[in-house]
Amino acid sequence: MENAYVLLKPLLTEKTTLLKDTAQQVAFYVHPDANKLEIGRTVEKAFDVKVTAVNVVRRVPLRRKRQGRVVGKKPGWKKAYVTLQQGDKIEFFEGA
Secondary structure, eight states, X not given: OOGGGTEEEEOOSHHHHHHHHHSOEEEEEEOTTOOHXXXXXXHHHHHOOOEEEEEEEEEOXXXXXXXXXXXXXXXXXXXXXXXXXXXXXXXXXXXX
């Protein structure tokens, strides 16, 4: 898979902000077919940092039911928690 399609967008929540400050981890939504090696290489290449570990979390699509019938589904997603080497950091919002 090409590097441009592996990382979809950064995950910016209170939990991930706390992880970034305390545990040197950043989180991304990633392509469902991407594996840990591809994710690690892409982050290293895109942000010029050293990756020490990658943890992946998946959520399967959920069926939407209305009056007992399945009428559609909510999409699933895959996200990756990337642990960076001590001293490296990724800043998504740079400013004053």
